[in-house]
Amino acid sequence: MTEKTQVHPPASEALKPGDSYVQSFARGLSVIRAFSAEAPRQTLSEVAKRCELTRAGARRILLTLETLGYVACDGRQFSLTPKILDLGFAYLSAQPLWQFAEPVMQALASELGESVSAAVLEGSDIVYVLRMPNRKIMSVNLGVGSRLPAWCTSMGRVLLADLDAEALTAQLAQLDAQRLPRHTMRTVASTAELSQRIAQVREQGWCLVNQELEEGLVSLAAPIKDRGGRTLAALNIGAQVNRTPPEAMLETCLPKLLDAARQISRLVQIKG
Amino acid sequence: MTEKTQVHPPASEALKPGDSYVQSFARGLSVIRAFSAEAPRQTLSEVAKRCELTRAGARRILLTLETLGYVACDGRQFSLTPKILDLGFAYLSAQPLWQFAEPVMQALASELGESVSAAVLEGSDIVYVLRMPNRKIMSVNLGVGSRLPAWCTSMGRVLLADLDAEALTAQLAQLDAQRLPRHTMRTVASTAELSQRIAQVREQGWCLVNQELEEGLVSLAAPIKDRGGRTLAALNIGAQVNRTPPEAMLETCLPKLLDAARQISRLVQIKG
The missing domain is CATH 1.10.10.10 (Winged helix-like DNA-binding domain superfamily/Winged helix DNA-binding domain)
Structure with a gap:
């Protein structure tokens, strides 16, 4: 041409x-x-x-x-x-969501002393978009732009829970075909069980994943929602199980996480 | 075609x-x-x-x-x-430097309770490549990929100090032509004075900028160097002047910053 x-x-x-x-x-x-x-x-x-x-x-x-x-x-x-970096930055700066999310996430990370992240769904992966690292829980490779399979992460399950039935079925079928890798003893063993857990996440509005991806890593996620109630992104707290066991996550972190997610959602719904 | x-x-x-x-x-x-x-x-x-x-x-x-x-x-x-984000991530993951820098920067940020950043020179701007935010000193827009004019930032002066004489002269001439904007009462007033300060930075191996870019913002920077002694990037601590005045920056932060910069430089020189 x-x-x-x-x-x-x-x-x-x-x-x-x-x-x-x-x-x-x-x-x-x-x-x-x-x-x-x-x-x-x-x-x-x-x-x-x-x-x-x-x-x-x-x-x-x-x-x-x-x-x-x-x-x-x-x-x-x-x-x-x-x-x-300008190319990726174009994305970040193009989404008012992240500008609202950042100060809220920073406050949450500093209040809890845990790492706080946000991610979106991209096919069957979650992609990290913002991250407030704290201490040394997360590996170096979990920076902005890095990916993890959605099905075995707390943010992934929150995002999958918002898919239409058809899209979710397709994702589960794909996972079935490749067989779920067992990252730890606790990794969910079948897509049937995974499907149940995702339904529970949809019901309760948050997700706890206890060492299914990596020994020692507990994570808690909640959705950030738009005006129509659809999930735009997931917000997450990641912690070391020895320091912050699942019970402590639910007691101390969950109310604060839900609060932060609601705060960001409201900002997006009003000003976004 | x-x-x-x-x-x-x-x-x-x-x-x-x-x-x-x-x-x-x-x-x-x-x-x-x-x-x-x-x-x-x-x-x-x-x-x-x-x-x-x-x-x-x-x-x-x-x-x-x-x-x-x-x-x-x-x-x-x-x-x-x-x-x-994959496009920007390609850059980050392509540089072993950042993988070495991240844990060191995280430890420094958490030890000092101040924000720690790293940037490189891109024309007459510095571009933020890594950032460990702490508290709320920096504005939301200073995320990865954002830019600031090099001449009035501590990282910028560290990076300018490593330019060849010819390249530095060209940058100063360009600044002269556009006249230096006075961001605050303390902003350096002429390129002659700027040139002296850059020479001092080259001499002493670090740079303190006291509220020249923004009232209340004090920053301290040191170079990360390759095997040949050339500056690859600048490492920075940013603080609020009321909480951490310049004297405290020099006494408490400077030794730790120089130590972190040396640590990262050594990792890059050995394994990079």
């Missing part, structure tokens, strides 16, 4: 799968995502191989990213620049 | 400014950045207008983003999805 056809598009605006716009943009984004902790710096050939692109194709994308300031090159190796 | 020529590129690999790859990719990224707190949800026409694209061009990009899962559409309005 030439520059000219981009400016003067055909009468039909339908998106064709082979549209070069789709291709080049999708490839560009895949190059950004090719950089990771395992491969923070890569040569042109490495990027091409990792993204299944020709050298020429990879080179065009890398030079484009360099021109735009998203990639730096030290001669032979390419790496991402901090400007890349 | 057709799909075919992308797979079989011309012999010359040179990037031409009019290359459609550059254009479509750059436009795609500009659409992502068009979403903000002021415009979290936008119609096709609004996106087109904001990005100076034709409706057809904007539509193609939005549909591409939707196909890739980065954008959702509720019928009429488009918004970013949390998958967008």
Whole structure:
């Protein structure tokens, strides 16, 4: 497609799968995502191989990213620049929700001395969007943008509980097909049992997960809701079981968590 | 350019400014950045207008983003999805530095009860890459990815102090041309004075900024250095002047900050 056809598009605006716009943009984004902790710096050939692109194709994308300031090159190796953060930041700043949530979460984390996080559902994963770390409960990799499977996390179950019956059934069927991994002795053993627990979460309006994902990790989650009562995100407190056993979570943390979730929901409903 | 020529590129690999790859990719990224707190949800026409694209061009990009899962559409309005965070996360996870820095910063924040941040230089701005918030000193907008002008922040001066003479001169000339805004009574008044302070930072290996950016905000920064002694990032403690005056910052916080910065530098130098 030439520059000219981009400016003067055909009468039909339908998106064709082979549209070069789709291709080049999708490839560009895949190059950004090719950089990771395992491969923070890569040569042109490495990027091409990792993204299944020709050298020429990879080179065009890398030079484009360099021109735009998203990639730096030290001669032979390419790496991402901090400007890349602007793209994720666009998301965060685009959602008034997170601006309302942050001070409330900060106050909660400092009052309880526990880590407080918020996440949304993305397919069958939860994605961390905000996180107030406290002490050293969570691993380094649970920063903003990191993912965990929804089914065995407290935030995930809160989010799954708000799915339409059809969407939830599809997720459970998918889990059934892959068989539930047993992360600990306590991990829920079947999708039938999981389904019951999700129904209970829907009923009671919060979720406690006791060491189903990792030994020693207890977590409690509640939904942040929009005006129509749909769940926008989940709010969570994570704690170490030896310091804060499940009973203490329910007694001390639950009322405060529900309160914080209600506070954020109200702000979103009024001003969002 | 057709799909075919992308797979079989011309012999010359040179990037031409009019290359459609550059254009479509750059436009795609500009659409992502068009979403903000002021415009979290936008119609096709609004996106087109904001990005100076034709409706057809904007539509193609939005549909591409939707196909890739980065954008959702509720019928009429488009918004970013949390998958967008993967792009910024690619940067964070691509830098071993941040994985080493996080636990050290967390320990420092919890020991001092002050907020601890890390930033890198991006042109004349600092960009926040990690942040351990504590209490309510920092405004909501100082999250990961947010920017501040380097010249009037402690992290900025630490980062500027490591620039080559030529690059620093260029930055100062640019500041001279735009005249330094006086954020508070204490903001440095001239680039000559700024240049002296930066030289002092280079000499002493840390920087204290006392309410030059905002009344009441005192901050202290130190460099994280690579094997060759070059500054990779700056580490910072931000405090409220009434609670932690500059003298207390120097007495209590400075040794701990320098220690944390050295610890992270050593980890990066050994394992990074």
